[in-house]
Amino acid sequence: MDFDYSDIVPVDLNTETPQLCQIIYSDEYKLIMGKLLSLMKQKEYSLRALNLTSLGIEQLASHYTTWIYRYDIINNLPNFDYYSELDWCEQIALDNEKNYQIWNYRQLIIEKIGFDNYDPIREYPIMEAMLDGDNKNHHVWSFRKWLVEKFNMFESEKEVEFVSNMIELDVKNNSAWCHRFFLRFNNEKNVKSEIEYVKEKIELCPQNASTWNYLIGIFEKFDLEITELKEFCFKFLNLDDDKVSSSFALETLAKIYIIEDDKESAIRMYTLLKEKYDPIRCNYWNFKISTIEN
Amino acid sequence: MSNNSKRNQKLKDINYIIKLLGRKRYPIITEMTSTEISNKSNWKPYNPPIKDTYTSLTTVSQDEFHKVLSDEYSQIENMKFYKDIHVDYLNVALNSKYPSGFKSLDANHTWMIYWLVNSLVLLKSEITKDTKVLVRDKIESCIIDDGIHGISGGRNQIGHVASAYAAILSLILIEEYELLNRIKDNLYNWFMSLKTDYGFRMHEHGESDTRSIYCVLIISTLLNIKTEELMSGVIENLKCCQTFEGGFGNVENCEAHGGYTYCGIASFLILLKSKNAVKHSINFDSLLYWSVSRQGNYEGGFNGRTNKLVDSCYSFWIGGTIPILESIEENKLFQNDGLKNYILTCCQNDINGGFIDKPGRKVDFYHTNYALSGLSIIENEYVLNENESDDCLAFGFDVSDGLNELDIGCIHPVFAIPIEKVNECKEFFYGND
Ligand SMILES: [Zn+2]
DSSP states (O other): OOOOOOOOOOOOOOOSSTTEEEEEOHHHHHHHHHHHHHHHHTTTHHHHHHHHHHHHHHHTTOHHHHHHHHHHHHSSSOOOOOHHHHHHHHHHHHHHOOOOOHHHHHHHHHHHHHHTTGGGGGGHHHHHHHHHHHTHHHHHHHHHHHHHHHOOOOTTHHHHHHHHHHHOOOOOHHHHHHHHHHHHTHHHHHHHHHHHHHHHHHHOOOOHHHHHHHHHEEEEETTEEEGHHHHHHHTTTTTTTTTEEEEHHHHHHHHHHTTOOOOHHHHHHHHIIIIIIEEEEGGHHHHHHHHHOO | OOOHHHHHHHHHHHHHHHHHOOHHHHHHHHHHHHHEEEEEOOOOOOOOSSOOOSSHHHHHHHHHHHHHHHHHHOOOOOEEEEEEHHHHHHHHHHOOEEEEGGGGGTTTTTHHHHHHHHHHTTTTTTOOOHHHHHHHHHHHBBBBBTTOOOOOOSSSSOHHHHOOOOOOOOHHHHTTTHHHHHHHHHHHHHHHHHSSSSSBBSSSSSOHHHHHHHHHHHHHHHHOOOOOHOOOOOOHHHHHHHTTTTTTTTSSTTTOOOHHHHHHHHHHHHHHHHHHHHHHHHHHHHHHHHHHHBBBBTTTTTBBSSSSSTTTTTTHHTTTTHHHHHHHHHOSSSSHHHHIIIIIIIIOOTTTTOBHHHHOOOOOOHHHHHHHHHHHHHOOOOOEEOOOOOGGGGGEEOOOOOOOOOOOOBOOTSSSSSSHHHHHHHOOOOOOO
């Protein structure tokens, strides 16, 4: 469908001179954005305006104004097909990996369709494709978290399976671990199995902050005694040989010794971190030592 | 004439002659205007003797990154700071016209101004009267109906809280208080129109997150338009954004991230009046642990999330939390030399000026500003006073002295512009009391 835009007078796009940081726009951009912003000013909510926002987003997907205007348009169009809008969104997402406006927009559309009417599984392919391109894409993981929350997917086997697969592919993918933490601990019943799960992953790759944070995170959230982890920590160090396969095991041991009131051993752990296994944080380890001594 | 102005004069002369000859000018200038840092850096890239045999996407990109850094670090004996080249770069950047490919910055006009002008002020370069007029013009073109509909990222666009943040800071940098005074009440009403039960929408139909909250708090504090009504629910919401790792996410239950963590902790210094109150409002120990954990043994610099690569913009997003955390804990906690090495050795463009995210990338305004802001943090020595009369703890920051061998201005860790600009602004909007 072709639209007639000949009656619209485009607005100025930062054309005054002299001007700091002036962008010399292409004629195409000037025309599209100039007419788009002009229609927006007149609050025209029409199919031709919608089409113009598609062209605008093709030009610059990170232009938040275009997204806001588009949302106002579809809110005012009768019998608008929100599902085809989601399809269109997906193409834009794939072409603009780092864009985040699109995910907020997608949330608005799904909200519009209504949580009771929408099947969240429909979101899986696009999220998978996006995380395939960047397995730590913060916007996509945030969106995923929103989805789980809104559609109460805490018990969804598919979701657990997905996040397990992501961890399988890269056990250092911290985004996946954070999502897992959110997913699994909506409910206390998973604590035991998750401790076993993460311990296994630590043994697979001991020098990994993501898994250790996850493990310690569980103990803190559910008020468990980390002294229970003493034996586990010793799997990753042989202090007689001065062999350490995880600096995080040293840290955890230090915390355990403090609880056990074995100050000397705690200081010994922090000193090893400071001098050999994690010297970039020497000031922090010194601080830790000073809190024990006082 | 001071050494500095002598150097500047000489630079101008050389520029003039070289332009005349039409030759490439930078190699010569490089030689004469860099500040050599005395060789007392006690930091070197270090690989802890921990064998890690696991391989994945993360480890492969980490290993490649280390190789690149190893090249960078092996080539350079002493750190140098090419201050005059950066000033040159910034002035050219501010006054250039950009080809159509730069349309990607079309919703960031106020940000471009903030990044460049803030960098110039940090480098103690004078902003001329003419430039100030142009800064004002540009920002004014983004203010909608005297602020009734907010401030946008470009002429004829829609109001956006982060664009407004950059705009307000830019106006404070050029001491444009009358304009600020004129729009502040309208901005207040605009914020109220974006208010949710617990935060602020970034824009119409937008979402609230730690960043939008931080931006509103900064503007409303600087312009003295904060009210209890505006702040209601905000602190409770911010507390929820701290994750099990210790840092803050954009919203509850999302991954901790350097940018959001900065916004989170800075917001607490706006909302509260004492160090103790901050310490007890959040899980301070885990925030501290997460923050120091951002620094790499081999890299020296900071990353923004667990198991991600180091990037120079976190020199401020994480670096900005250094004076905050250290003054609350009253202890030295970070390794500043490592960060300084990363910024100066790996991210500095010594030919054309500016800073990059990491080796191999191109210079951009954003990373230039936040790398310089990070340098400013570690070059200056901060104190945090608790003044009963102050509106918030953040106003208690002051600079003591510090070594400051780079002779760089002193950025305010919470307001992200030089401290003296914050103080001038405070004097205008709060009076001297
Ligand atoms: Zn960056």
